[in-house]
Amino acid sequence: MRAWLHHHLLSAALAWRRLAAAPINSLLSLLAIGIALALPAGGQMILAGARQLAAGTATTPQITVFMHIASDQAASGEIRARLEKHGGVRQARFLAREETLARMKAGPGLREVIEALAANPFPDAFVVTVRDETPDAMERMAVELRKWPGVEHVQLDSAWVRRLDSLLRLGRTVLLLLAALLGGGLVAITFSIIRMQVLTQRAEIEVSRLLGATEAFIRRPFLYHGFLLGLGGGAIAWMLVAGAATWLRAPMAELASLYDLTLALAPLGAADSALLLVCAAGLGWLGALFSLRQSLGQA
Amino acid sequence: MRAWLHHHLLSAALAWRRLAAAPINSLLSLLAIGIALALPAGGQMILAGARQLAAGTATTPQITVFMHIASDQAASGEIRARLEKHGGVRQARFLAREETLARMKAGPGLREVIEALAANPFPDAFVVTVRDETPDAMERMAVELRKWPGVEHVQLDSAWVRRLDSLLRLGRTVLLLLAALLGGGLVAITFSIIRMQVLTQRAEIEVSRLLGATEAFIRRPFLYHGFLLGLGGGAIAWMLVAGAATWLRAPMAELASLYDLTLALAPLGAADSALLLVCAAGLGWLGALFSLRQSLGQA
Amino acid sequence: MIRFDRVSKRYPPGVDALDGLSFELDDGGMLLVGGHSGAGKSTLLKLVAGVERATSGAVLVGGQNLGGLPRSALPYYRRRLGVVFQDQKLLFDRSAYDNVMLPLTISGFPVREAAARVRAALDKVGLGKREKALPIMLSGGEQQRLAIARAVVGRPDLLLADEPTAHLDAENAADVARILVEFNRVGVTLLVATYAQELFPGARRLLLDHGRIRP
């Protein structure tokens, strides 16, 4: 038992020494792994930013219900009552036509036009928020409202929701694809490195076997090697992402300001960072395991 | 000379056999390189699509000049003459207030409002396109026009231009960064692989030297190896990008249709493909060269 | 006790290295294996070391048939042996000291005691002052002695040596032979393949000829 623990320590130390023995090579390997991991991690960061942006701008997709311009207050009251009773409606805000006119006058540019009007050209309206904000549900709600008496026009802003949704979905798909590809890439890189290591250590492996080393004894340093490669690569990826976040902050802010958005790129949080490191180390270990399977046989 | 040519052929064949000797390993290496290259290549494809999109929607940024609502035709004539003489103006289209009114009436939704108006609320206007379409030049032009007599308001749509410009600039920066990172990654991967190959072939290298092999003779197969790795990785990258273009076409089209845009993802063209392969092979060769420098010494 | 019972060994391309070989060697005994180049001496030793398996017949060591030994038990069997390989099998990227330490590390020997044992083994073969040297820095004969130090450092019950005195001058060869015989005197079973049978006077001999015992 003590010998076993001791050998684990020795293996880790040996793996470390093998990494340190070829520093440039190790650094380049780590860099390759780091870059492979930085891309999905960075994508995750950007997507998180975009999601937060989406949350900021499109929290509450709305349906606007315009009454007929000739409809009277009673009709509007009727619709208001219906909306309040409707189970799918979360909130309905009444916009009286007088209020709209006053607001429009206050707005820039339109004042002269509106003051020249003989009558109030705006109808009564309701701004409705719903419980089920999925595009389909909103579409169905709009169709229903359109049939109510005195309703002239129902405007749905689900198009925007759908756009953003579709964009985020695309982003997620691309990110997943990227993560899978590059996770696979990491496994491939450690696989190669460990396979080559096995080849370089061929003599040592052969001699150790002849002197009575068990398979576990022989494999352990290589598994630690893969683990360390993954972990180090993960750390580099973390730094690359943090660096990119800092470096991209200025141009992103400029861009966001043009769109009147607040888009903040935050470096990875503690949980995401931990996940990144654990996944990286795990994939490195896995690559080493596959590699040993292939080059040293099943046992 | 014939022996030299012969050895080049032998070296290429040997490099090929080394790749084929460890097919899984080679495939994984190629995949790693392919993925590393696919990302900037794919980014290039997307950016090309975006640039084409930008070209489609924002060909001619415009400046709209609104006359004062109370200004008379003479004033408008004066401005028109000035615009026609102005060197920076490419074209100025006059929008008479009557014409605008008529158009607005024809448009949906506004008819009732406009018909209720006592007087034409629209001023005369000019839609101006300029020779120098850079955001700064347009800004300067707007400032100048604002000072002309009878001009009430000058509206500049350079904001959109600037947005798109800024977006594309960001895209280009990210892409360059990516290409540099992943080009470096490719060099790092071939560096590692060749270094490991050198380690595995240590005995052969040592013996060959003792038997009178020149440095060039020893290095040649490794350089071919790096070259082939790069080339194969480039080919895989090409296929990945083509695959992604096909795979992303549907969601991209959906997205584009929501924005009323035509965004077509075309697979890499012949020139871009050739560039990709040449760069990949060259970087692989370079990685091998660096690697040999480091592991076999300068000579 | 080592017992070969009609053991044959055929290598894949169809080379019969051993052909129906039978002999016994008691615990604590000594046996020299001779014969021409390619006679099967190394093959015999490899069968005892569990490096190769017999094609037919039984190789019994300590009553255990090596042919029936599960793969997972092999490492533990090997730890009880000391083997000097004909091609030495030294690690060229480790110092003499580390080469001799390797079997002790593998068997999980306590670290502190191990160092003393390694030094003692190196002293015994006259390499006490070269412990930091890499094998490449040693002459052919010094490498040979290093391989012997590694074989004896674990104080095995059974010592196999394949041409342990090749590459050694007469004086060094006699020294090495003396070391091996000393081990045998304190109870270690000794099996040596060698051309230099005169270095082990009075020992039992087994002469091979194309895989068979020459009568």
Place this chain on the structure above:
Amino acid sequence: MIRFDRVSKRYPPGVDALDGLSFELDDGGMLLVGGHSGAGKSTLLKLVAGVERATSGAVLVGGQNLGGLPRSALPYYRRRLGVVFQDQKLLFDRSAYDNVMLPLTISGFPVREAAARVRAALDKVGLGKREKALPIMLSGGEQQRLAIARAVVGRPDLLLADEPTAHLDAENAADVARILVEFNRVGVTLLVATYAQELFPGARRLLLDHGRIRP
């Protein structure tokens, strides 16, 4: 002609392998180098082969001082030699045939003639039927003979052999010695480090003792 002029070789940690050694060997001559393990025999051969450089003194081969040979000229110098290394330096992932072919490939020998030469060399050392075998499939003595085949395949002017008969039984050793002597008879200069000096009767001897000539 080989001429050593007060040659010393000190290896980095401070080992004096050769110490002011002077001797001459005429073209077409034969010289046996003897001495205890670690006496400096291999070092002497390595200096002639251009594997090591003298710390002081001059090593002249064919009038050329090897110490002054530029690194880029070394490969071409080596192609004119045949060397049997003490540790053989065979490639274990290549067949016997490919091992012997290697020096011919390196010197850009025409492919068609090369095949015939390789077969002739393998036949000469009795390995004609094992050309497809990997070195690991050969016995120790067979590997030794393979190394000799590789050294002579290029028909060198100068043949260096370091313990060429180690690992060989008396009969094979005599065969190998005969092959080497035959080469010497047709004009090849021969320099052999060996303990088995009786295999080369009548040859000139040089006995080393701690890097000096024992008078």
